[in-house]
Amino acid sequence: MNYVTAENLTKSYGAKILFQNIGFNINEGDKIAIVAKNGSGKSTLLKILMGGEIPDSGNIVINKNIQVVFFDQEITFDPYVSIEEFMMSLESPPILALKKYRASLHSTDTHFIEEALAEMEVHKAWDLENEMKQILSQLKITDLSAKMGTLSGGQVKRVALAKLLTETRAEHRHTLLIMDEPTNHLDVGMVEWLENYLSKAKLTLLLVTHDRYFLDSVCDMIWEIEDQTLYLHQGAYATYLENKILREDNLNANIDKANNLYRKELEWMRRQPKARTTKSKSRIESFYETEKIAKTDTRKQSLELNFEMKRLGNKILELKNISKSFGEKVVLKDFSYQFQRAEKVGIVGDNGTGKSTLLNIIQGLEFKDAGEIETGETIRFGYFSQKGLEFKEDERVIDFIKNISENFPLGNGRTLSAAQFLRLFLFDDQTQHSPISKLSGGEKRRLHLMYVLYQNPNFLIFDEPTNDLDLPTLSVLENFLLNFQGSLIIVSHDRYFMDRIVDHILTFEGEGKVKDFIGNFSEYRERKKSLSVKLKNQEEKEGVKLENELPPKKNTPRKKLSFKEQRELEIIEKALPELEKQKENLLLELNNETRYEYISKLSLELEVLSKTLEDHEMRWLELQENREN
Known part of the structure; x- marks a missing residue:
């Protein structure tokens, strides 16, 4: 399925041309990284895809059946809202269903409650809240009541990243995820988690990153913006480097040829009279094309500094x-x-x-x-x-x-x-x-x-x-x-x-x-990973050993239940299998649902149902404790 098609895109700022007459396609399942020096138009190209910038010329067509989600470096938020409120500000159907379900918990309107539960079911929103919290936990955001305005810049970026991943998960429909430097402000553990998450996720991705391990693990195609042109490389970072070297070698060979021709043509140009024939005018135009190639500067590709450093003494x-x-x-x-x-x-x-x-x-x-x-x-x-x-x-x-x-x-x-x-x-x-x-x-x-x-x-x-x-x-x-x-x-x-x-x-x-x-x-x-695995295995072995060494529990006589308590126990025992079956059905429907609004609705239903099931189980245990052997 084609997501995006662009033809002859050109964008400039004043006299500076970022890219000129470039074209590309993005298809479902593509995972693409954009590589270029700063100021070449990487972020601008992303904004054009999002509609935040308008190209000077060219056409770009985005499939109307896809959603484009953008993770920008500049994040706007209300400093007075909590992290949880910021996360729940998404307008996707599963989140909306989750909001409605939470509201139904405080309602006595039976129809409203049933409607909220139905929406949770339809949108498979039961697992969404747990997944949202798991993503936040992986990004080391644990206090969901904290106000956004109290967070550091790095924390704000991590919360915004969690929101975006939740939105992508909630949509379930065709989504193009665009990310601008997603690994900035993340520690190594977070980067490795995000790398694993994106590499395994079934999504279409376009990103700008400087992290080459991340790029190699996640992306299977590289777009290179160089000299106002877009070069497409199928493969990992090493493939891109090999292709780039070959292209520059060919360019240098062409420059050498052009220089030789340029010297000859320059001599001819100087000998020519002012009146030109049609034939000579054609040769003159060719001369200027040759001059352009001959004067191409390829020195920018290499930067070597051998500076005169002040000598270090014995004491550093x-x-x-x-x-x-x-x-x-x-x-x-x-x-x-x-x-x-x-x-x-x-x-x-x-x-x-x-x-x-x-x-x-x-x-x-x-x-x-x-x-x-x-x-x-x-x-x-x-x-x-x-x-x-x-x-x-x-x-x-x-x-x-x-x-x-x-x-x-x-x-x-x-x-x-x-x-x-x-x-x-x-x-x-x-x-x-x-x-x-x-x-x-x-x-x-x-x-x-x-x-x-x-x-x-x-x-x-x-x-x-x-x-x-x-x-x-x-x-x-x-x-x-x-x-x-x-x-x-x-x-x-x-x-x-x-x-x-x-x-x-x-x-x-x-x-x-x-x-x-x-x-x-x-x-x-x-x-570090090896030590972590060894420590975990050791803790598990010690835990089993400790459990085996515990003295057997003593049987203590329990009180006889009253008629009312006995009746309550019977009702609960009949209700528990039905509640568990409802929960199982909700989870099944939630996992198969793709529509955002129904996912939120089902999630809220699942939250209410889980709470009811938990209360019944606790009461059942309490009554069992009071029951005679």
């Missing part, structure tokens, strides 16, 4: 018995570590365990409660933080960099001008002279990265550097860091990035505990 950085608490919460307890020359350390741990706090303490941006820090005299820190750049609204990109220095020293004794350095980071001349406020979020992150490196540090500290960076820039950054001769600390949830760069891992376990793990990031995750 030593932490001695560092402790830090926030109230009763301990984030560091007697932590000691001595950094070595050219060491590349990865830091991992759940959100809130103290990773960013340690980085701030190292740089003197936050006070420690106890301990000592010894920093080498030659150390010059470069800090890439999550907070982003501070700049004046009207400040131009080129001026922002020149405020540091007019030139950048290279290891071979040469220098690069600020403009040349900007070009290496894929900022063309037009963008260099634009206000920073006009840059996309990803371009600002790229400028921030460049700002840190331009200051020529010898000890880099990166706090989540991969968020919002495009894959071309990430590849460049990785190659640079692999050759970086200084010391490096990285806090990141990007598994691919960490596997390529770090030598070993410092793991924040919580309650101030920090452990050193020798090995790469994937080895650490495998070790």
Whole structure:
């Protein structure tokens, strides 16, 4: 089934053309990732599909029988509503049925109650509420009464992600799920859960992500936006890279041919008289086409920086018995570590365990409660933080960099001008002279990265550097860091990035505990999973042993039931099988229902029925306790 067809789409902002005359199809079951450098139009293309942007030209047809669901990086919400109210604000039929069912719990109107139960049945909404809570739990959102306005930016994004996945689950009809950087603000465990969820789910997906492991696991097709053109690659990330290299090799071969022809044609052009024949005019037009190919710049595909770094001394950085608490919460307890020359350390741990706090303490941006820090005299820190750049609204990109220095020293004794350095980071001349406020979020992150490196540090500290960076820039950054001769600390949830760069891992376990793990990031995750399985098996064995060691229960005489209680027990015993059968039928219908409104209705019915069944069972147990043997 075809979901979307686009032909000859063009979109520009002012003089900047994002893409030109591109076309594509999205079919049911496709799982597609969009890859491009920041500012190339990835997010714009997603918004066009959602109707939030209008193309300059071209046609786009979206099948009227599908629903398009969008997970954006910018999330709007009422700060005064609770998480549960935010989740229940969906207008899908199962959610509406669930709302009606909840309302019926406080109603004495028999017809309204029956209607609510019927809608829960029709829309198979009984399991929806449980699934919603499970999704929230996986994303570590447990207090559903918390107001949205009290949440951090990362928590808001996780709640919004849970809402979107619930909506996709609730619809049951043909849905195109569009996601813009879904893994940002998620820890590794959450990313792995989402990766597994999306890879197994029967859905159609279009996403933008910088997480290459996530991309490889979830997607089977890659769209590449490059030089205003859309290239389609069937396969994983490695296939895309191979195709890209082949295309660039062919382009370079064509450029070499065009250069040879260009020199000959240029000589002919200079010899020609002003009056042109029709034949010569045709050759002139061909000349300009050849000139365009000959002057194609392919240097942007490679970024190599061999800068003149200030030499590291014998003393690098030593932490001695560092402790830090926030109230009763301990984030560091007697932590000691001595950094070595050219060491590349990865830091991992759940959100809130103290990773960013340690980085701030190292740089003197936050006070420690106890301990000592010894920093080498030659150390010059470069800090890439999550907070982003501070700049004046009207400040131009080129001026922002020149405020540091007019030139950048290279290891071979040469220098690069600020403009040349900007070009290496894929900022063309037009963008260099634009206000920073006009840059996309990803371009600002790229400028921030460049700002840190331009200051020529010898000890880099990166706090989540991969968020919002495009894959071309990430590849460049990785190659640079692999050759970086200084010391490096990285806090990141990007598994691919960490596997390529770090030598070993410092793991924040919580309650101030920090452990050193020798090995790469994937080895650490495998070790952690293995220990978790062993611990679970051990707990299960100990639980069985403990149960076997318990003394046998003593039989105690029970009171005789009154006539009224005996009659109540008989009624309950007759009612229980019927209630269980109703619940079984509701669950069966809920699992087979595809219409959203009926799923919500059935879910509410299931909630009422489950509560009634639970009350009957509790009363039955109570009466049985009072019954004589």
